[in-house]
Amino acid sequence: MSRIPDTQMTPEGPAFEGRLLDRVDEPVVDQGAPFDIRTLVSRRRLLGLFAVGAGTATLAACAPTGTAATASPSATALSAPSPSTSTTAPAVALPAGEIPQETAGPYPGDGSNGADILERSGVVRSDLRSSLDGGATAAGVPMTLDLTILDMANGDVPLAGAAVYVWHCDAEGRYSMYSSGIQNETYLRGVQVVGADGVVSFTSIFPACYDGRWPHIHFEVYPNADAITDAANAIATSQVALPAATCDVVYADAAYTSSASNLSRVSLESDNVFGDDGGVLELATTTGDNATGWTVALTVRVDTTTTAAAGAMPGGR
Numbered sequence: 001m002s003r004i005p006d007t008q009m010t011p012e013g014p015a016f017e018g019r020l021l022d023r024v025d026e027p028v029v030d031q032g033a034p035f036d037i038r039t040l041v042s043r044r045r046l047l048g049l050f051a052v053g054a055g056t057a058t059l060a061a062c063a064p065t066g067t068a069a070t071a072s073p074s075a076t077a078l079s080a081p082s083p084s085t086s087t088t089a090p091a092v093a094l095p096a097g098e099i100p101q102e103t104a105g106p107y108p109g110d111g112s113n114g115a116d117i118l119e120r121s122g123v124v125r126s127d128l129r130s131s132l133d134g135g136a137t138a139a140g141v142p143m144t145l146d147l148t149i150l151d152m153a154n155g156d157v158p159l160a161g162a163a164v165y166v167w168h169c170d171a172e173g174r175y176s177m178y179s180s181g182i183q184n185e186t187y188l189r190g191v192q193v194v195g196a197d198g199v200v201s202f203t204s205i206f207p208a209c210y211d212g213r214w215p216h217i218h219f220e221v222y223p224n225a226d227a228i229t230d231a232a233n234a235i236a237t238s239q240v241a242l243p244a245a246t247c248d249v250v251y252a253d254a255a256y257t258s259s260a261s262n263l264s265r266v267s268l269e270s271d272n273v274f275g276d277d278g279g280v281l282e283l284a285t286t287t288g289d290n291a292t293g294w295t296v297a298l299t300v301r302v303d304t305t306t307t308a309a310a311g312a313m314p315g316g317r
Contacts, residue, residue: 095281098152098303099238102273102282104231105218107175109167109189112231115177117189118165119229124191128166128204131176131186138187140171140205140255142293145240148198149221152301158198159221159302162235163228165191166202168217171255173210173262193225206250206294207242209259214271214279215242221302236302241268241279246286246294253290 008014104110109117117123122132130137145166151159167189169175176185188207192200209215217240220231227233244263251259268278288294 094150094156095299095301097281097301098306099236099300100276100281101236101308102238104220104237107167107169107178108218108220108231109175109177109186110165110220110231110234111229117177117186118191118231120186123189124193126190126192126202128188128190128202133186136182136185136187138170138176138205140208141250141253141290143204143206144293144295145202145204145217146295146297147200147219147240148297148299149194149200150198150299150301152303153305156301158194158196159304160194160196160198161224162194162302163191163222163225164194164200165189165220165222165228166200166204166217167219168204168207169210171205171208171259172257173208173259191228206296208256209247209251209263209266211258211262212266212272214266214268214274215247215259215263216240216273217242217296219300221300223304235304235308236300237308238300239273239282240296240298241274241283242296243283243286244268250290250294 014020104112106113109115111118117132120132147164147166149159149162149164150156167175170182170188174180174182176182176187176189188204190202192202194200207215207217219238219240220234221236222228222233223235247259247263250256251263268274268283271279273279274282282298284296284298286294286296
């Protein structure tokens, strides 16, 4: 069994790693998502200070290995700056504009349409494949999702400290917390905090293509860790479009029973989200294969001076 972390009694009340508990009558593991994120951010800062003091740590971004299945004008290889140069715009061929604001769809799980995972402890995680609290694990072709979040209003520096919430359907086209049979599951949903290199990375499975939509991944960007408990605080809501060539390969896997036929009846141009421009700023690049997994990458420029205005929710699925 996992040991519950010990708290320390202070004159102001019980604390963990110097932070007062939000819920004084609950153990550390049940303090909720905002406390989890503050703990994560504090540990990152501590590690960064230690590395600078020791003079031994450097950061380097490694391009994923393998043959690229597709290329996109919306994303390119990115070299991650070190913490000491994080205020300098990265050397990267940037997308042509801000990430388009898109619908969160009918299954956001952010409290705006019923179910809310963002209040729950444990939602801050990089591996999305299992439900919180030991529930089911989603099966499918492995996928790593790398999003590089840049502050467009400030010279495209990494938007360090922002929180990114990601969610998508499983290999059968179902959404946890909503779809029949998995309403009590929370897999394929999670939050990461943007580091000094601008990147958030998630381990997941490749999503299915369900009838009427191009294969996609949803995400919301929040200004900071404390803001995720209210969906109205999101400064960007958008979707990642998955490349056709990669989808063709993935959907040959037996786990994706109807995705190939669903994909044959839709295109980026006919999709009710990406159809305006063919998803040019949202189309990811991919490398990998079905056996070892795929890396899906997208550079996301966020204009922090504008008000986020996601489009209306498309009707049905």
